[in-house]
Each structure stands twice: as C-alpha cells, then as structure tokens.
Amino acid sequence: MTTDPSKLLTADIKLTTIDSLRSTTVIPFLRRTLDYMHAYPFIITISSEKGGVGKTTLATNLAIYLKAMREELPVTILSFDNHFTIDKMFELKGQKRSGDVHDMLLGAIASTVVHVGQYGVGYIPSSTELSDIHERFKGPMTLTRMLAESGISGIVIIDTRPDLNILTQNALYAADRVLIPVKDMPSLDNCRNIFSLFEQRGIDKKSLALIPCLVDERIKFEGVFKDQKTLLRAFAANRGYRCLDTYISKSPKVESLNTNPDGKIYPILTHARGTEVHGQFTELSRDILHSYDATPESRACLYYTWLAEKEGKKKESYLARLEGLADRCLICGALLAVQPEGRSFYYETSDRTARGFLHDSCFTDMLCASLYGMTSDSQAFGAARMVVADKAGKLVSLLLPKTAHNETTLDYRQFTTTGEQIFQKDVALDGFAEGTLEGINSRLYLLLNESLAGYEGRLRNGIWLAVHPVDPANPDAVLHEEHYRSLQRTQGLIGAAIA
Ligand SMILES: Nc1ncnc2c1ncn2[C@@H]1O[C@H](COP(=O)(O)OP(=O)(O)O)[C@@H](O)[C@H]1O
Ligand SMILES: [Mg+2]
Numbered sequence: 001m002t003t004d005p006s007k008l009l010t011a012d013i014k015l016t017t018i019d020s021l022r023s024t025t026v027i028p029f030l031r032r033t034l035d036y037m038h039a040y041p042f043i044i045t046i047s048s049e050k051g052g053v054g055k056t057t058l059a060t061n062l063a064i065y066l067k068a069m070r071e072e073l074p075v076t077i078l079s080f081d082n083h084f085t086i087d088k089m090f091e092l093k094g095q096k097r098s099g100d101v102h103d104m105l106l107g108a109i110a111s112t113v114v115h116v117g118q119y120g121v122g123y124i125p126s127s128t129e130l131s132d133i134h135e136r137f138k139g140p141m142t143l144t145r146m147l148a149e150s151g152i153s154g155i156v157i158i159d160t161r162p163d164l165n166i167l168t169q170n171a172l173y174a175a176d177r178v179l180i181p182v183k184d185m186p187s188l189d190n191c192r193n194i195f196s197l198f199e200q201r202g203i204d205k206k207s208l209a210l211i212p213c214l215v216d217e218r219i220k221f222e223g224v225f226k227d228q229k230t231l232l233r234a235f236a237a238n239r240g241y242r243c244l245d246t247y248i249s250k251s252p253k254v255e256s257l258n259t260n261p262d263g264k265i266y267p268i269l270t271h272a273r274g275t276e277v278h279g280q281f282t283e284l285s286r287d288i289l290h291s292y293d294a295t296p297e298s299r300a301c302l303y304y305t306w307l308a309e310k311e312g313k314k315k316e317s318y319l320a321r322l323e324g325l326a327d328r329c330l331i332c333g334a335l336l337a338v339q340p341e342g343r344s345f346y347y348e349t350s351d352r353t354a355r356g357f358l359h360d361s362c363f364t365d366m367l368c369a370s371l372y373g374m375t376s377d378s379q380a381f382g383a384a385r386m387v388v389a390d391k392a393g394k395l396v397s398l399l400l401p402k403t404a405h406n407e408t409t410l411d412y413r414q415f416t417t418t419g420e421q422i423f424q425k426d427v428a429l430d431g432f433a434e435g436t437l438e439g440i441n442s443r444l445y446l447l448l449n450e451s452l453a454g455y456e457g458r459l460r461n462g463i464w465l466a467v468h469p470v471d472p473a474n475p476d477a478v479l480h481e482e483h484y485r486s487l488q489r490t491q492g493l494i495g496a497a498i499a
C-alpha cells in the first residue's frame with residue numbers, strides 16, 4: 001500500500017494520498033464491496049473570487065446541457081451563494097421544499113435534500129444561513145466525505161460564492177474538475193489564490209482549469225494577441241495555468257435571460273439556441289462528459305475508499321492491541337474480565353512485551369507502601385494517600401530496576417506526558433534478586449516481576465515499565481489509534497529522557 005501509517009495522523013489534510021491511490025490498487029475487494037453499496041458522484045466546482053464573471057450562469061446552464069446530452073445521467077446542482085438563482089431556475093411550480101444546502105452541511109444525508117426539478121436536473125435548495133457553517137467546517141475534506149456518503153451518483157455541480165472561505169475550499173478539494181471563469185486581467189490575477197491553495201496542500205492541480213467567459217468577440221487587438229480570449233490564454237499559459245480551449249462569449253441574448261417580467265431565469269438551451277454560446281456550452285459539456293467517462297473512480301470515491309480502509313486498519317490494530325493485554329491486574333492478581341471496574345492505569349514495558357491494566361487502588365496502595373513507606377494505620381494516611389493518588393493520576397510513572405553489585409534499586413520517576421521529569425526517587429529493593437521480599441514490598445515485587453522478569457526470573461536488562469493514568473470510565477480508549485499514538489510518543493520521550 002502507498003499509505004504509510006505514520007502519515008495518516010493528519011489524515012484529513014493528506015489530500016495527496018488521493019492522487020497516489022489513483023495509480024495503485026486500493027484493495028480491490030474493498031472497493032468492489034463499496035461499489036455495490038453505493039455510487040459516488042463526479043464533482044464539478046465553479047469557482048472564482050471575482051463576482052460577475054459568469055459562475056452561476058456557467059453552473060446552471062452546464063447542468064442543463066449535461067442532462068440534455070445524456071438523459072440517463074443524474075445531474076445535481078447546489079450553490080453556496082445566497083442569491084437563489086438555482087432555486088428560481090430549477091424549482092418546479094408548487095414544489096414542496098424538504099431540506100436545503102444548510103441541512104446537508106449540518107449532516108443531513110445529501111440525497112434526501114436533492115429535489116428533482118425542471119429539465120430533469122436535481123437541485124439542492126439554497127440557503128441564506130451558511131455563515132454559521134464556517135465554524136463547523138474545519139477539515140478541508142468534510143464536503144467530499146458528505147457527498148461520497150450521500151449515495152448521489154452521476155455529476156454534481158457546485159456553484160460557489162466569490163470568495164475562498166472554508167466552504168469554497170471544500171468544494172475545490174472535492175472536485176474532479178474545477179472550472180475557473182476569467183473575463184479580464186483582474187479575474188485572471190485572482191486565480192493565483194486558488195492555485196496556491198492547491199500548492200500549499202501539495203495537491204495535484206490537474207483538476208483546475210480556467211475558462212474565458214463573457215468574451216466580447218467584437219474586441220480585436222493589433223498584433224499576436226488578436227482578441228480577448230487569445231490574450232487571456234496567453235497570460236494564463238505564462239503563469240502556468242491550464243486554460244480550456246472552450247470559452248464562453250458575451251451575448252446580449254444570454255444576458256437578457258435573467259430579466260423577465262415573470263421573474264424567471266431561462267436556460268440558454270431553450271431560449272438562446274441561436275447564439276454562439278449554445279455551441280460553446282455544447283462543446284464544454286462534451287468535454288466534461290468525456291472526462292466523466294474517463295474517470296472510473298471519482299475523487300469522492302477514492303477519498304471514501306481510503307477513509308474506509310484507514311478505519312478498517314485502525315480497527316484491526318486496535319483489536320491487535322487488545323489481544324496482547326495481560327488478563328490480570330499484576331498487583332492483586334484478579335482477572336480483569338471478572339473485575340473490570342476501577343482500571344485506572346495502563347502499563348507498558350519499554351520493549352512492549354508486557355502491557356495491561358491495573359486497578360486504581362492496587363497501584364495507588366502499592367505506591368503508598370513501597371515508595372513512601374506509608375501504612376494504613378498511620379494517622380495521616382488518608383490525606384497522604386490522596387496526594388499520592390492525585391499525582392499518579394496526572395503523571396506517568398516510570399519504574400526502572402537497576403542491579404549493581406548484587407543489589408537492586410528501583411529508580412522511580414514521574415513524568416508529564418510531554419516527557420518532562422517532575423520527580424525522582426531511588427527505592428531499595430532488598431532481597432529482590434533472591435525473591436525473598438515480604439510485606440510492603442511484595443506488591444511492587446509482583447508488578448516488577450510479572451512485567452520485567454525474563455529468562456529464569458532474571459530482570460530483563462535495561463527494560464523499564466511505565467504506568468499511564470487512563471480514564472476509568474473508558475480505559476480501553478487508551479488503545480484507540482490517536483490515543484495510543486500519543487501514549488507511544490510519551491513512551492518515546494521518557495525513553496529519551498532516561499537514556
Ligand atoms: N455569456 C454571457 N453573456 C452575457 N452576459 C452574461 C453571460 N454570462 C453571464 N452573463 C451575465 O453576467 C452577469 C454575471 O453572471 P453570473 O453568472 O451571475 O456571474 P457570477 O456567478 O460569477 O457572479 C449576469 O448578469 C449574467 O446574466
Ligand atoms: Mg454567482
């Protein structure tokens with residue numbers, strides 16, 4: 001597999017993975033299974049930070065052309081803008097609205113808010129309330145996941161606002177094709193921000209393409225750049241931006257489609273067939289259909305498959321971690337399956353051969369007795385025990401037995417999870433080597449012996465034991481991916497600190 005587990009931590013921003021998956025096999029079985037379950041959309045995002053460049057006209061009419069050119073292909077459109085052009089154009093008379101873009105972004109299954117509208121195009125009603133979404137939308141791939149999970153198939157077209165907020169970014173990263181309308185130098189200059197977003201995240205820019213829009217055919221220049229579109233193309237090429245061969249001309253007829261006594265917005269296909277723009281939309285749609293056909297696995301599909309696989313791996317390694325645990329509390333010896341309550345500590349040796357849980361009272365009492373010589377009959381025991389418990393519950397305890405001249409001492413330390421040493425104490429382990437420990441030290445003896453003893457009962461040289469506090473309400477959570485990873489980080493820091 002191409003995905004190195006250590007790189008998965010920042011999973012959501014590892015978008016480059018999608019591109020690497022495209023060229024390799026993503027567990028064919030898994031993919032087939034997912035395919036049976038549902039389809040994935042091919043996503044086209046129309047984006048430009050400039051307003052008035054023709055985004056919405058492009059998005060809405062493209063939807064209509066695609067549907068007209070391939071009747072059986074589901075085409076769905078949605079907009080993150082609040083001008084309701086989509087609704088005006090696609091809403092059927094008297095159609096009841098059940099859910100909108102806002103609901104989808106809050107987690108409603110996208111397919112349930114798709115309305116089949118005019119011209120057979122599916123649309124998700126617009127919303128004016130998207131501003132509160134920006135805070136919820138933290139990850140760049142949230143929308144990709146939502147659309148991948150939606151079960152919507154065919155082509156989804158996303159019309160965006162003239163900005164690069166987190167919603168627009170999500171729409172950009174989700175897209176198999178991003179169309180960036182440019183009509184003049186300022187709009188061309190603005191493209192830089194989209195391209196650099198992709199560069200910053202290390203994502204392949206091949207989905208991005210400029211399309212000259214609102215091109216005034218009457219304007220002619222002297223010299224090489226004979227007209228607007230040639231000039232724009234030349235500048236685009238000069239900056240390394242891919243530009244489509246297709247462009248969209250400026251047409252008074254097209255402009256007039258928005259302005260009607262009945263407040264409707266008419267499509268180019270039905271109301272401006274005689275214009276050049278009609279031919280241009282046909283050409284653009286053909287190009288889009290071609291890349292749709294040439295893409296067996298859309299970005300949404302690849303991302304979702306990758307996520308599912310990652311989840312599967314996580315589950316597998318979690319189960320593997322559960323497998324290796326000791327079945328008893330090493331201090332009291334009780335079977336944890338019988339006495340699972342009160343597991344407040346997780347221990348792991350530096351060589352990871354011994355791992356398991358300890359009861360809260362077992363470990364705390366052991367510390368009180370062995371480290372501080374406290375006995376329950378001493379007067380201040382209750383208060384002192386609370387202090388010991390409090391410290392042990394916040395810090396990671398290190399237990400490192402050292403043998404020199406036939407005498408064993410225990411190097412006991414406490415660390416923060418970031419590896420900062422807070423406390424150190426040497427504890428004499430008289431009789432440890434002979435196994436003749438009695439009384440207060442026997443609990444410590446059991447713990448060390450069970451976890452650190454190797455061949456013929458001798459301590460494994462240089463191996464230490466760390467005891468980490470865990471949430472007693474859900475101790476197993478420490479073995480979950482992220483949690484366990486940070487525990488491992490702490491283990492590493494402790495190892496480095498005592499080296
Ligand atoms: N090909 C075209 N010819 C003439 N006018 C157009 C054309 N495309 C769009 N327009 C007009 O330009 C204005 C802006 O278009 P719009 O699609 O709303 O842009 P954006 O979504 O980028 O703000 C609208 O008034 C629209 O009618
Ligand atoms: Mg618009």
Ligand SMILES: [Zn+2]
Binds near residue numbers: 329330331332359362
């Ligand atoms: Zn116990």
